[in-house]
Amino acid sequence: MTATLIILAIVVVTALAFDFTNGFHDTANAMATSIATGALKPFNAVAISALLNLIGAFLSVNVAATVAKGIVNLNSYDVSNIADGEALLMVxxxxxxxxxxxxxxxWLLGMPSSSSHALFGGLIGAAFAAMGTSGVAWSSIAGKIIIPAIVSPFIAALVSACGTFLVYWVTNTIPNKIKNEHFRHGQIVTACLVSLAHGAGDAQKTMGVIFLALVAAGEAQSTQHIPTWVIVACAVAIAAGTLSGGWRVIRTLGKGLVEIESPQGMAAESSSAAIILTSAVGGMALSTTHVSTGSILGTGLGKKGANVRWGVAMRMVAAWLITLPCAAAVGFASWWLAHGVTAMSNITAGAIVDLILLIAMVAVILVRARMNPVDASNVNDDWDADAESVDSSMKPVIKPLAQEA
Incomplete structure (x- = not known):
């Protein structure tokens, strides 16, 4: 097996691993409010979401084309040249x-940041490290990624706030108990729509990455359609990740941002589904997380007397702002590490060293997460009013001496 095929295999497996993390990181976007209000039991919610993510992945490939051709500047590489092809694979x-x-x-912090922008940031950082400014398709990134990232949460919050206000205004004579019971059924439908929308948008981003790798390895032409096996593999990977739960982020969105009632949940999910599905059809690589979080925040603004935890909201916004540069920094550093090893040995050794480092980082984060587990049994526990993330809500085992006194 040639070095190109070895690196291609590593890239495909790593891309599907990213798709898996995308699934469990973003389950909350669809199901957090339904779980928080009791419309769906936790395990039922993630199972339904996984199935609909699987189906949604087959609806469109327009976003995949944006990712494959709109982030890394393919004109900087001659993929017919083996060295250039391998260099693009490493990017x-x-x-x-x-x-x-x-x-x-x-995910460790329970912060609903964008998986999409984490991927885009990583690719931008790696492409910049490899080729400088010419390696990045800046115009496409500005028009189809950065501007939608800034605008979409505000639009989602506005639409959701208006929807929430109208729902409570129209039903103001109906007792809350009856109202919540009926809206729980509606929530299930709208949560399913968001899951379908998530599959239609986010699975495609990994399809685009794998297709880009196939082009780099000379196994596909940039003008051809996404191969069927890529679509199927990415659909299964994101569905499997969704099925695993992602309880830490579900807890933050369902309990940490706004205390949600069923009418609010339905308004938020309806807003999210409409915006995400529309953007997917247009090939716009919108962040499901930004849209869903904006919608949930909007329900707090649209319901009179609702309590929005602005400390949690500001922490989320901060995470959004640093996602692209932080992921880009990791991609940049990873490329230089691989490049240094390649200079001393060969490109396959560079890829393997980076793979080992990735596995080590994953292991450290998973061990840390086990110190403060969040799962189906405690995902709906009351939120600590002083906590700004899942990780900061841990209670100390030993009380401070001042409290003992």
Whole structure:
């Protein structure tokens, strides 16, 4: 097996691993409110979401084309040349490392940051390290990634706030108990729509990355359609990740941002589904996380007397702002590490060293997460009013001496 095929295999496996993290990191976008209000039991919610993510992945490939051709400047590489092809493969691989690391780090904190922008940031950092400014398709990134990232949460919050206000205004004579019971059924439908939308948008991003790797390895032409096996593999990977739960982020969105009632949940999910599905059809690589979080925040603004935890909200916004540069920094550093090893040995050794480092980082984060587990049994526990993330809500085992006194 040639070095190109070995690196291609590593890239495909790593891309599917990213797709898996995307699934469990973003389950909350669809199901957090339904779990928080009791419309769905936790395990039922993630199972339904996984199935609909699987189906949604087959709806469109427009976003996949944006990712494959709109982030790394393919004109900087002559993929018919083996050296250029391998160099592009290393850009894709090290970019994926940036995306996976940021996904897992924010999952540890329970912060609903964007998996999409973690991936884009990683690729931008790796491409910049490899080729400088010419390696990045800046115009496409500005128009289809950065501007939507800034605008979409505000639009989602506005639409959701208006929807929430109208729902409570129209039903103001109906007792809350009856109202909540009926809206729980509606929530199930709208949560399913968001899951379908998530599959239609986010699975495609990994399809685009794998297709980019195939082009780099000379196994596909940039003008051809995404191969069927890539679509199927990415659909299964994101569905499997969704099925695993992602309880830490579900807890933050369901309990940490706003105390949600069923009418609010339905308004938030309806807003999210409409915006995400529309953007997917247009090939816009929108962040499901940004849209869903904006929608949930909007329900707090639209319901009179609702309590929005602005400390948690500001922490989320901070995570959004640093996602692209932080993931880019990891992608940049990973590329240079691989490049240094390649200079001393060969490109395969560089890829293997980076892979070992990635596995080590994943292991450290998973061990840390086990110190403060969040699962189906405690995902709906009351939120500590002083906590700004899942990780900061841990109670000390020993009380401070001042409290003992």
């Amino acid at each position: 894709v691989f090290t970019g994926l490392i940036g995306g996976i690391f940021w996904n897992l780090f924010t």
